[in-house]
Amino acid sequence: MEIFGIPTALLGSQLLVGLINGSFYAILSLGLAIIFGLLNIINFCHGAQYMMGAFVAWIALTRFGINYWVALIGAPLIVGVVGVLIERLMLRRLYKLDHLYGLLLTFGLALIIEGIFRDQFGISGESYEVPEALTGGVNLGFMFLPIYRGWVIVASLIVCFGTWYMIERTKLGAYLRAGTENSQMVQALGINVPLLITFTYGYGVALAAFAGVLAAPIFQVNPLMGSNLIIVVFAVVVIGGMGSIMGSILTGLGLGLVEGMTKVFYPEASSVVVFVIMVIVLLVRPAGLFGKS
């Protein structure tokens, strides 16, 4: 079977890769968006925290024999706690300054984290075994679907939409949205805004680590795995605009798919296609697809 002269198996597998990358873009840009909403900081070490999630899972498995399912919950918690410490000890001192200082501080932190992991583990990369329950695959007729990859997409979508539900439909989410609009007013109404900020940063960081654990069996667990990814995610954020949670999710998934398709039809451009789309969006709709101003 062929479509546009491309075998459907190839098309299907690239669509799958695109969806998986898109899921990671979605989780990461979602985390960036909720952090930015409340803290007005772009978390440059988001990629490093994603990498930490993958490494915590890998260390847990190889050194302590802790399995994938525990790591899937435990690694985001551990990295989230590190995030809480970063917020309490450092980011907190910067809220009254220009927002750019937050970007610079987290950039420095990203250098530190990546440098330490590179010194400890080298840059060759480690592999993480696919958990036993998710090995093998299903033949869908037009393509072969490895079960783990299907699981990554499902798990990402659950987390993304769960986050969306929490922010848009629960009381906690209402506080968060109110804090994004006007944090002083929310503070005046008796809500503990500093605690809310700490929780939000920790949650955003935990999301990044969760994506890292999901990614561990697919990609090599490598100290630099996050640093190139995060720049693409920045472009995703510029394209989508950080105003809307659902917007971040949809933009992430959509761009992953576009990237996957570019790999099929014009592979040379696949590494830059997201940036090209960013340029076009800036020319046509500078505020971003889902941006407000």
Add this chain to the structure above:
Amino acid sequence: MNSKSYLETKLPLLFGVLFVIGLVAPFAVYPTFLMKILCYALFACAFNLLLGFAGLLSFGHAAFLGTAGYVCGMMVRDVGVTPEVGILAGTVAAGLLGWLFGTLAIRRTGIYFAMITLALAQMVFFLALQIKETGGEDGLQGVPRGHLFGVVDLSDNLAMYYLVFAIFCVGFFVIYRTIHSPFGQILKAIRENEPRAVSLGYDVNKFKLIAFVISAALAGTAGATKTLVFQLASLSDVHWHASGEVVLMTLLGGLGTILGPIVGAATIVSLQTQLADSVGSWVTVIMGVIFVICVLSFRRGIVGELQVLIKRSGVN
């Protein structure tokens, strides 16, 4: 008033002293090392024009440094032009790229501006990695230094040093004049209060774009010169690490001060050279730690802190 004028009256004297130090330095210190410092100092000064005086944080300045390096390298090695034409070509190429980046990036402000410049620079990085002409991961190797104006042999390190020093002085003068011109005053006004500058009738985006192009072009001058010095246009110059380094140099030296970027560049380059032998891969960690310290508790930078000290002692 008194303290400020005190600083300003001493400035020409300070420049004079620094100029003389620059002239005799190669007899005391290894010239290649000095040339590296001067290239990065010009790079950082160009960057500081944008961040320190126009308030625009570009996280993509490596694109200008690297692209100019490639263009200069190709012109000198493959086309066979003289070095000064190569540097000029690199500068023009970086300026054009800066115009392109600037046109796109000034459509957004603040944090988005930084992210857009970073993303565009990453695109340049991927292109440099893939295109055959740039040599991929190897970069452009074996770029000859050639003869300046077809006469002066630059393979002599001392001759090369004085060329780099001259280029640095010209670049520094351009930046100094830009900052102290009416144009520079308007940039500062935009940095301090953009809506007010708009209401005064200034076409803010035009001023930002011009500043961006000047900054990019001079970053290009630094990159092209660096290529000649090391006879190599390397992929690492286009990498976002280089963009981060120039931010660090400027921040450490003193954001928005005239001499800060030079001090910052000299400090960071010396540190990297010293540390590379002793601690190896920990250099990145140390750079990160300096970054964090600067942001948390040393935001004025070295020169900024010195200025405060001098002002205080001037008052007393």
